[in-house]
Amino acid sequence: xxxxxxxxxxxxxxxxATITAALALTxxxxxxxxxxxxxxxxxxxxxxxxxxxxxxxxxGGVLGAMYLRTGDRKWDIRSYVAIHMALIFGIGTLLTGxxxxxxxxxxxxxxxxxxxxxxxxxxxxxxxxxxxxxSIEDPERQSRYASVFAVVAGAFVPLNFIAVRAAQGxxxxxxxxxxxxxxxxxxxxxFLVALVGIVLLYAxxxxxxxxxxxxxMQVRALRRALLGEDAVRPLKRSAAxx
Amino acid sequence: xxxxxxVLRKDLLLELRGLETLPAMVLFAIVTFVIxxxxxxxxxxxxxxxxxxxxxxxxxxxxxxxxxxxxxxxxQGGFDAFLLAPVDRSALLVAKATALFLFxxxxxxxxxxxxxxxxxxxxxxxxxxxxxxVLALGDVALAVIGTLVSAIAVQTRARDxxxxxxxxxxxxxxxIGMARGTGPLLVAHASGSPPGKWVAILALYDLVxxxxxxAVFDFLLED
Numbered sequence: 528x529x530x531x532x533x534x535x536x537x538x539x540x541x542x543x544a545t546i547t548a549a550l551a552l553t554x555x556x557x558x559x560x561x562x563x564x565x566x567x568x569x570x571x572x573x574x575x576x577x578x579x580x581x582x583x584x585x586x587g588g589v590l591g592a593m594y595l596r597t598g599d600r601k602w603d604i605r606s607y608v609a610i611h612m613a614l615i616f617g618i619g620t621l622l623t624g625x626x627x628x629x630x631x632x633x634x635x636x637x638x639x640x641x642x643x644x645x646x647x648x649x650x651x652x653x654x655x656x657x658x659x660x661x662s663i664e665d666p667e668r669q670s671r672y673a674s675v676f677a678v679v680a681g682a683f684v685p686l687n688f689i690a691v692r693a694a695q696g697x698x699x700x701x702x703x704x705x706x707x708x709x710x711x712x713x714x715x716x717x718f719l720v721a722l723v724g725i726v727l728l729y730a731x732x733x734x735x736x737x738x739x740x741x742x743x744m745q746v747r748a749l750r751r752a753l754l755g756e757d758a759v760r761p762l763k764r765s766a767a768x769x
Numbered sequence: 770x771x772x773x774x775x776v777l778r779k780d781l782l783l784e785l786r787g788l789e790t791l792p793a794m795v796l797f798a799i800v801t802f803v804i805x806x807x808x809x810x811x812x813x814x815x816x817x818x819x820x821x822x823x824x825x826x827x828x829x830x831x832x833x834x835x836x837x838x839x840x841x842x843x844x845q846g847g848f849d850a851f852l853l854a855p856v857d858r859s860a861l862l863v864a865k866a867t868a869l870f871l872f873x874x875x876x877x878x879x880x881x882x883x884x885x886x887x888x889x890x891x892x893x894x895x896x897x898x899x900x901x902x903v904l905a906l907g908d909v910a911l912a913v914i915g916t917l918v919s920a921i922a923v924q925t926r927a928r929d930x931x932x933x934x935x936x937x938x939x940x941x942x943x944x945i946g947m948a949r950g951t952g953p954l955l956v957a958h959a960s961g962s963p964p965g966k967w968v969a970i971l972a973l974y975d976l977v978x979x980x981x982x983x984a985v986f987d988f989l990l991e992d
Binding site: 595648649651652655658659662663664668671672674675676678679680682683686687689690691693 | 917921924925926927930931934935938939941942945946966967970973974977981982984985988989991
């Protein structure tokens with residue numbers, strides 16, 4: 528029995544505090560960008576969302592690999608929740624990204640930008656995760672196939688970025704480079720606080736969802752034990768593991 | 770190795786006697802060229818546009834083959850028979866990927882000259898070696914990823930739908946490599962050698978997905 532609720536309150540408070548601090552820093556501390564002005568501040572939410580979503584996809588792949596190694600269903604549930612949350616963060620990334628693109632380049636969508644394009648491809652691939660699960664009825668096979676998908680798609684994330692980046696020029700504002708980047712100190716601090724805040728938010732939501740799922744399963748098991756098999760309605764077919 | 774050859778021989782013999790998949794792929798490709806002629810309203814095309822038309826057509830024709838790849842195994846108990854046999858499971862991946870690769874080669878042997886005849890402006894002759902190199906590398910990616918996706922999709926209820934929606938995003942980097950690699954070859958007076966960057970990216974993609982498929986394929990057969 529794993530208790531996902533342990534430490535959840537502290538984690539939630541930490542996430543809320545960090546995000547509040549990040550918003551305060553964004554609006555009152557970080558300087559206005561010389562070229563882009565106010566709209567550049569969306570960067571402090573867009574980039575952390577994107578990084579967290581991509582890491583969430585890879586995290587889901589790692590958890591899927593753990594399922595394939597151990598055969599323990601808890602890993603499949605963890606992988607499912609990781610990918611589910613990353614999808615939600617990914618939609619947030621695409622929305623904030625198009626808003627930024629409209630404001631700074633004048634178009635809602637810009638194909639010449641490799642980061643935007645490869646992110647879209649990754650989203651299109653992971654959008655098939657739930658339909659795939661839904662169309663496999665046997666729960667054990669659903670877990671196994673979904674884990675294979677998660678591993679393959681998780682490995683696809685970096686590969687896809689290499690291929691798409693090679694195909695196009697560098698238009699995306701490259702604020703974080705391997706050479707240390709070119710952010711001034713105040714912007715860098717704000718960005719890092721925002722990144723920590725979004726990662727904490729992801730962790731909190733992941734833990735909440737895991738706690739809800741495991742509680743629901745335990746309640747079902749208890750009801751079945753106390754009231755007999757007939758008292759518990761059979762589950763409807765679902766993409767989610769249960 | 771013997772298992773691979775046995776399964777491969779069975780697949781090729783089945784295709785040779787039944788002619789279920791290949792003729793459909795070839796016909797599909799040629800009809801698509803005709804459709805592009807009317808859709809684009811152009812008699813001849815060249816350069817990147819030609820490369821795009823050729824590779825997209827090949828990709829969609831390959832999807833037809835990918836959808837059919839494991840249908841016989843599923844419907845006629847081939848999976849069970851294979852699992853009962855005391856052989857390495859990866860042999861099925863290698864055999865099926867090789868079969869799909871050979872299908873794609875036959876498809877291209879017919880479809881590429883047809884493309885040169887129907888749509889392409891510049892002549893194919895001088896750039897043929899470079900074109901063959903890029904298409905062969907692309908075919909490896911199509912065959913390996915196609916086999917993996919087909920093995921996943923065949924066990925789902927809506928396999929004809931699940932196959933393409935998973936397969937197309939996974940194959941996108943390979944399509945980029947094929948289209949950009951063949952683009953410079955299909956212009957008038959092309960130099961004849963494909964851009965090295967794209968050949969390298971295709972080769973890398975082939976290698977990574979071959980290893981990845983080899984690692985996860987066993988799990989798709991366990992029952």
